[in-house]
Amino acid sequence: MCESHAYVLKEGKEEIFLENIDVIRPEEGGRLLLRSIFGEQKLFDGHIREMSLLKHKIVLEK
Amino acid sequence: MCESHAYVLKEGKEEIFLENIDVIRPEEGGRLLLRSIFGEQKLFDGHIREMSLLKHKIVLEK
Numbered sequence: 001m002c003e004s005h006a007y008v009l010k011e012g013k014e015e016i017f018l019e020n021i022d023v024i025r026p027e028e029g030g031r032l033l034l035r036s037i038f039g040e041q042k043l044f045d046g047h048i049r050e051m052s053l054l055k056h057k058i059v060l061e062k
Numbered sequence: 063m064c065e066s067h068a069y070v071l072k073e074g075k076e077e078i079f080l081e082n083i084d085v086i087r088p089e090e091g092g093r094l095l096l097r098s099i100f101g102e103q104k105l106f107d108g109h110i111r112e113m114s115l116l117k118h119k120i121v122l123e124k
Contacts, residue, residue: 002064002115025112037116050087053064053115054099 003037006058009049017060018042024058032060065099068120071111079122080104086120094122 004021007014023035032044046062066083069076085097094106108124 004115022116023114026110052085053066054084
């Protein structure tokens with residue numbers, strides 16, 4: 001499976017935000033919509049810092 | 063393999079921009095750095111419209 005996990009970078013540490021992400025879609029107002037393969041959705045008020053699909057990792061920051 | 067392909071949305075049509083993407087990193091100045099699993103790098107002057115990791119698809123737009 002090719003889903004990734006999203007982490008929020010806070011004070012140099014990565015905290016898990018949402019696992020098993022399929023869809024990422026920037027919304028109006030500068031927020032990111034993240035949706036997991038199970039249909040769970042979360043909005044993140046910030047942006048993508050970096051992602052590696054091979055590492056299955058998305059790093060978010062405010 | 064879990065890399066994705068990036069397409070640019072132009073006038074309602076999707077044109078391939080870079081294949082087999084591993085890393086996506088927003089750069090200063092509003093550009094996106096995309097790097098393939100083969101080390102090829104391209105800068106895109108725009109943003110992510112939507113991506114689906116399960117569909118291995120990243121849609122970019124200016």
